[in-house]
Amino acid sequence: MGSSLMAVHSAKLSLVGSTLPLQRFLTYRLSRLNAKLNRQAVATLKKTCDLKLPEWRLISLLATYGERNGRWIGDTAEIDPGLLSRTFRSLELRNLISARRDEEDRREVYFALTRKGRQLYEKTHPNMQARQQALFAALDAHEQSAIFKIIDKLEIAADARDGSRQSR
Template identity: 25%
Template sequence: MPAEPDENTDYLSFVDYAVDRSTRELPEVDPVAMRLVLTLHRVTSALVYDLESSVHRPRGWSWPGFRVLFVLWLAGPMEGKRIAELAGMSRAAVSALVKTLERDGMVTRRQDEQDRRVFSFELTGTGREAILGAYAAHNEREQAWVSALSRPERTILIGLLEKLAAGSASAEAKRRT
């Protein structure tokens, strides 16, 4: 085995090298678990990078900005804390993002009448039009990614990912705040 990855090793194929090298260094490593998690992470990262660079950055958005707009589009007006829960982000990140989205005319902020410290956010008409156009392009890229799988394979993969997400190890990860 080479000490370093060769010139043909790329971001995704590095998984093979990493599993081989780590199991030689640490024989107790479970290579199947490592391969599954590393591959899942790297494919997800590549997919997100593709969506962000081909769909969202050209519109002046970041991936997190898209996630906030997506949640507001589908779930409607809500407090920043709830946006953070549904977008899988911290409240601080959402707070910073909605300031930018508000500045850009995509989101409006409304102060709660009972508790003046609480704000809810909602899409503006401009924000709604922007997310509708962006999501159409986003879904085209999603279709391109999943076209490598047959319809039955897609259904099986969805079931397996949902089973993984429902597993006991994921319980802590679900409590993101």
């Protein structure tokens, strides 16, 4: 963190009669962090395979949870429906995932990894896992145990604030 951000971060906030500097907006800070982490992930993926970040996320979800329908994947990954559709199509065309229609509800499509998709996941996952471990190495044990609790609380607060999602 740059020294100017550290100074803003460590300063006591008095919200009465003052305005909050942009560097203290949680959404701004998370957006900056997200952009940096996404750039790192893209660079890692570029070195190990020919996947875009949304493609990696879908492959990783399918590797973890097995066959799932498109609605579940979109809700879980919180990917824009248009991007989700293009990502499914790209992965299908490269024979990394397969799609099948539900027999009872033909509108419902289920996706699964193909053998080629599973092999690509197994090749790429160790590099992405090492990246996660490097990030966690920047945190002490207490911070490591707290980070997901904090993120969960923030997600619940965001969901409650916008009313767009039910609790997970």
